[in-house]
Every structure is written in structure tokens, then in C-alpha cells.
Amino acid sequence: MQPIKSEFEKVVYEGGFRVLLSQEKIDKRIVELGRQITEDYRGLQPIIIGVLNGAFIFMADLIRRIEIDVEVDFIKISSYGDAKKSSGRVMMLKDINAEITGRHVLLVEDIVDTGLSLEFLHQKFSALKPASLKYVSFLVKPDSVKTNIHIDYVGFEIPSEFVVGYGLDYKQILRNLPAVYIMD
Ligand code: IMP
Numbered sequence: 001m002q003p004i005k006s007e008f009e010k011v012v013y014e015g016g017f018r019v020l021l022s023q024e025k026i027d028k029r030i031v032e033l034g035r036q037i038t039e040d041y042r043g044l045q046p047i048i049i050g051v052l053n054g055a056f057i058f059m060a061d062l063i064r065r066i067e068i069d070v071e072v073d074f075i076k077i078s079s080y081g082d083a084k085k086s087s088g089r090v091m092m093l094k095d096i097n098a099e100i101t102g103r104h105v106l107l108v109e110d111i112v113d114t115g116l117s118l119e120f121l122h123q124k125f126s127a128l129k130p131a132s133l134k135y136v137s138f139l140v141k142p143d144s145v146k147t148n149i150h151i152d153y154v155g156f157e158i159p160s161e162f163v164v165g166y167g168l169d170y171k172q173i174l175r176n177l178p179a180v181y182i183m184d
């Protein structure tokens, strides 16, 4: 009997998925973002808040390209469940622990699709009166976004297709792909 192939193996070795962003391209862009954030936040010791689960890989790489003191925290929300389309509802599954009133807060998202999650996060965090509140998203789908909230730092603008890898999942798997692939 043949062992069952993992989805990971199918993506990486069978070429069924197209690479949208290579590891090299991602690394290069993160160096640029890190440099920009370093300059913008010098002397401010920001709290960088990652939105779990999707943002954990991007955040880990990004903060290592930031060359000032930063604090980190995480919030966990869910809007998709296991489907490819947003459920239209956002639930908070884990709150931050840090006190952010009067602090400089930079929120790290994996991807902004409709912007519903961002709206939810914006309402929650702006109510806590931080000294400043900015957003960085690894990916943005400009053709899908329905919010006016400004995203201060954008890794890449991508077409409105479902992507996986580099933290982004399909049904909770494929987050560990080192590049970003389009899932047809
Ligand atoms: P939004 O609330 O519609 O902006 O969607 C935000 C969340 O949906 C993201 O943080 C992701 O977890 C998920 N999501 C949106 N598009 C994709 C995708 O192409 N691949 C994987 N997850 C996605």
C-alpha cells in the first residue's frame, strides 16, 4: 500500500499550485519594511501585536528586521472558520495582555481580504486610546477590500485569489509552506 501523500508534498513536489511569492521575494520585502518601521518608530518602543494564527511567521521575520526596542503581544481572532470565504463574523478567541493606553501600537496582519477583521481590530484597539495605532499587513487584496481603514505598511498587493503558505492556511494546514502559493 502507498503511504498517503500530505497536501504539503502535493503542493511542493507536484507543481499543482502556482508560486505567487518566492521566499527570496518575501525576504527582500521584509528587509525593506523592517527598515521603514525602524525609522518611523525610533525612540518610541512600540508594542507590536500579531493577529493569530496567520501572522505568526510574518511577524517573526519582520521583528528580526526591526532594529529598535519593541515589545510583542498577540491577539487571536477568527472570521473564516474552515471555509475559503469569510463567514462575515469576527470572534475574539484570545485577547492581548499588554496595557496599550498611551502606547504606540503596530498591529500585524497576515492578509487583508474584505477588511472585516481589520474593522473589528480597529474598533477594539482605538477604544483603548493608544498614543498611535498603525497597521502592517503582509498581503492585501485591493479588489476585495471594503474598508476605508488605512494600512500603513503593505508587504504585497495581490489579486483576489485564495493563497496559502507563509502562515496562511487552508483548513488549518499549509501554513508551513515557505513561499506563498495560489490555490486554484
Ligand atoms: P478579512 O476579514 O476578510 O479581511 O479576512 C481576514 C482573514 O481571512 C485573514 O486574516 C486570513 O486569516 C483569512 N484569509 C483571507 N484571505 C485568505 C487567503 O487567500 N488565504 C488564507 N486565508 C485568508
Ligand code: MG
Pocket (backbone or CB within 6 Å): 054, 080, 169
Ligand atoms: Mg485563516
